[in-house]
Amino acid sequence: MLDDFFIRALIAGLGIAIVTGPLGCFVIWRRLSYFGDTLAHSALLGVTLAYTLEFNIAFSVFIISSLIALILIQLQKRTNLPGDALLGLLAHSSLAVGLVVIGFLTFIRFDIMGLLFGDILAVTVDDLLIVWIGGPLILLILKLIWKPLFASTVNYELAEAEGLNPDRAKAIFTILMAGIIAISIKMVGLLLITGMLIIPAAMARNISSSPQGMVVYSILGGLLSVILGLFTSLEFNTSSGPSIIAASLFLFILSLLNIKQSIKLKN
Amino acid sequence: MTSNQNILVKLNQAGFRLKNKWLVKGVSLQIEKGKIVTLIGPNGSGKTTTAKIALGIYKKIDGEVEKFTNKVGYVPQKISIDWTLPLRVKDFMVLTENLKDEDINEALSLTGVIQLKNKNLGDLSGGEFQRVLIARAISKKPNLLVLDEPVQGVDFTGEIALYKLIKKITDELNCGILLISHDLHTVMSATDHVVCLNGHVCCSGSPMDVAKNNEYKALFGEQASQILSRYEHRHDHIHTNEGEIKKN
Numbered sequence: 410m411l412d413d414f415f416i417r418a419l420i421a422g423l424g425i426a427i428v429t430g431p432l433g434c435f436v437i438w439r440r441l442s443y444f445g446d447t448l449a450h451s452a453l454l455g456v457t458l459a460y461t462l463e464f465n466i467a468f469s470v471f472i473i474s475s476l477i478a479l480i481l482i483q484l485q486k487r488t489n490l491p492g493d494a495l496l497g498l499l500a501h502s503s504l505a506v507g508l509v510v511i512g513f514l515t516f517i518r519f520d521i522m523g524l525l526f527g528d529i530l531a532v533t534v535d536d537l538l539i540v541w542i543g544g545p546l547i548l549l550i551l552k553l554i555w556k557p558l559f560a561s562t563v564n565y566e567l568a569e570a571e572g573l574n575p576d577r578a579k580a581i582f583t584i585l586m587a588g589i590i591a592i593s594i595k596m597v598g599l600l601l602i603t604g605m606l607i608i609p610a611a612m613a614r615n616i617s618s619s620p621q622g623m624v625v626y627s628i629l630g631g632l633l634s635v636i637l638g639l640f641t642s643l644e645f646n647t648s649s650g651p652s653i654i655a656a657s658l659f660l661f662i663l664s665l666l667n668i669k670q671s672i673k674l675k676n
Numbered sequence: 677m678t679s680n681q682n683i684l685v686k687l688n689q690a691g692f693r694l695k696n697k698w699l700v701k702g703v704s705l706q707i708e709k710g711k712i713v714t715l716i717g718p719n720g721s722g723k724t725t726t727a728k729i730a731l732g733i734y735k736k737i738d739g740e741v742e743k744f745t746n747k748v749g750y751v752p753q754k755i756s757i758d759w760t761l762p763l764r765v766k767d768f769m770v771l772t773e774n775l776k777d778e779d780i781n782e783a784l785s786l787t788g789v790i791q792l793k794n795k796n797l798g799d800l801s802g803g804e805f806q807r808v809l810i811a812r813a814i815s816k817k818p819n820l821l822v823l824d825e826p827v828q829g830v831d832f833t834g835e836i837a838l839y840k841l842i843k844k845i846t847d848e849l850n851c852g853i854l855l856i857s858h859d860l861h862t863v864m865s866a867t868d869h870v871v872c873l874n875g876h877v878c879c880s881g882s883p884m885d886v887a888k889n890n891e892y893k894a895l896f897g898e899q900a901s902q903i904l905s906r907y908e909h910r911h912d913h914i915h916t917n918e919g920e921i922k923k924n
Contacts, residue, residue: 438761560771563763564755570731570822571772572746618762618796 417537418529418596418649419639424540425593425605426631428547431624432589433610433631435582436603438562443493444481445603447500448590451477452599453507455591456524460517461510467539467591474587477503482583527598527650529642536595543592547585554578559620598650608657609634615664630660682708684820684852685730689739692725699725701738702876705869707820707852712843712866714855717873718895723856724753726873727822730854745820749813751806753824753856763797765789765808773816783815784808786841788834802829810838814845821845822854835859839866860900 436445455470462469477499484495511519523531551558554577561568561575568575590602597605613626638653645652684707691701700722707713707730715723728734731750732743757763769780784790787807792800800808806829813821823842827835843866846853855867871880872892879889886892892900 563771566733566752567750569733570750571748573772619764619767623762
């Protein structure tokens, strides 16, 4: 069954959606969408590193993304530049450096489009293993840090005062973000990973009234987007990443209808 | 002062500096089980800063803080909650600790907001939200309660009821309270120890001692001093609704 590239893509995609659902909620709540983008851009550097040193792609992307997150934290401490400027600086410079390095690697044939937008043909059985071992691991860790992370998202000082150690939770969350980008880059592509994180969660925000509800809807939305997106991609021979994201946009628009109705009800 | 296991938090010459400006300096105080310590002082005198030092929110401080409990309930002075979060009152109640449903209901009933349990936090009025904040802090049955102007925005009768409630909870839970308030009338009657701040500890002691202190008089004026000193014979007067004190 796993011989079929499409089944492989579907299994990988569903595995990713289960993880991006809850992480995406935190990305929205904590206003980290541009942070996610920065990590994703830096993934290109990770990919080139993987090819150069013949490393596993997911592993080297994870290392580079974590490194970029660390550099960001240091820059925030040492400069007076605003956060978004630092994020922009890191995102585009790491993307640029990654592309320059690719230029030097003339002996390797790069599928740039696949890197940027995801490629279902590229998903191997090894990738499936990475998604289905890494994904549940990310979810497990997220569950363990849920309380301090969520409390400090609502109010940092309350969490700190009542002994929850929010700084540690935040650091772990950053690593989890690097993790999800590492395992999903092949499927969704580095330009669209943030979309996979944000759009299902945004859809979920429109139709949920509690944090747990939003997480559940966000996962469901992601799963549905993967299924819809991949079938479209198979049918019309489009890239997998954009098809999945377009499907999630479609769900988001549907969720807006729900808001319209509830506003009508209120009036 | 006694040094025993009753001490929950102890500040020794604690201070906090933001860049080159001292927000507060040289504060020594301790909070014990079953006792209410009140911080008073004008705006910008470092009351909230002192509370945050005691809570361990500020880490790079001068002096020493020893915190002997992690079971803390905190009602901050200002709280900005981001409404990108779908958060109901009952979700907020279990923010830092998982509670049984009856404990949530009990705390919300005590502060008079049980009917708001399923409401979205963003839809509450200022006073309602303040009551929820207090309910959340007491529902976890903490050893230490830190209340930074806990009744701001609460209506007058509610204010008195909430202060009574706070006093009752201290007795029931035998917890220590660090209270910040501008309301000298209501607060002083229940306080065990007053610390008057003005960037440093200007004076401290029992409400009576503080009232007699000249620095306190200079800071708050003669009238405030009279408010405090009346509590010595508080059985011979009543409080009117206007907050005046009438002799019997």
